[in-house]
Amino acid sequence: MASASSFDIVSKFDRQELKNAVDQAQREMLTRYDLKDTKSEIELDDKAITITAPSDYVISTIRDLLESKVLRRQLSLKILDPGKIEEISGGRAKQVITLKEGLPEDLAKKMTKTIRDEFKKVQPQIQGDAIRVQAKARDDLQGVIQYFRTHEDDYPVALQFVNYR
CATH class of the missing domain: 3.30.70.990 (YajQ-like, domain 2)
Known part of the structure; x- marks a missing residue:
């Protein structure tokens, strides 16, 4: 596995x-x-x-x-x-x-809810001023990244995707 x-x-x-x-x-x-x-x-x-x-x-x-x-x-x-x-x-x-640096807590909660609603096989987790997103398949993670890149204008902060493992 x-x-x-x-x-x-x-x-x-x-x-x-x-x-x-x-x-x-x-x-x-x-x-x-x-x-x-x-x-x-x-x-x-x-x-x-x-x-x-x-x-x-x-x-x-x-x-x-x-x-x-x-x-x-x-x-x-x-x-x-x-x-x-x-x-x-x-x-x-x-x-x-x-x-502006870091994700505000209310925005992080909204984003994790969006991830949970849109992607069933993915587990988001708030860690301070970042969100850790985990999944078994890398394709699911790529889907999350693609979703946020296409909806980037909906969020008041600049988003980056780091520590991809």
């Missing part, structure tokens, strides 16, 4: 690629004519990206620039959760873009 195969459904991103995208956006900000003398900043920390600029129009321009760089680095825009643009001192504006 063949042993069970498995894989994990996770939502994470390559932090180095995101850092590269932010660096590229900063470099382009310094050379672009419409953004050169605006004293705008993009800061990346562990949980968020902060954009500071003289107006909300400049912030939206910088965010569009950042999103294009993120896409060029083959990262999903679903990892970015832009907050409201806030007015700060000196007539400047600020926007905090939260980074």
Whole structure:
């Protein structure tokens, strides 16, 4: 009898690629004519990206620039959760873009229910911020992966399939 195969459904991103995208956006900000003398900043920390600029129009321009760089680095825009643009001192504006990583518990429960309903021979199991999917046949696992790839737009996070054994 063949042993069970498995894989994990996770939502994470390559932090180095995101850092590269932010660096590229900063470099382009310094050379672009419409953004050169605006004293705008993009800061990346562990949980968020902060954009500071003289107006909300400049912030939206910088965010569009950042999103294009993120896409060029083959990262999903679903990892970015832009907050409201806030007015700060000196007539400047600020926007905090939260980074989404990990599957929220309610979404993980919804996904495991979907897997149980659609695929009878597969056993999903929530493990922290990931879902472990097990089955005896690898074809069943491939079916689950294919299902989530075709329905990727239904989920608010970027999904990856890792540890396929």
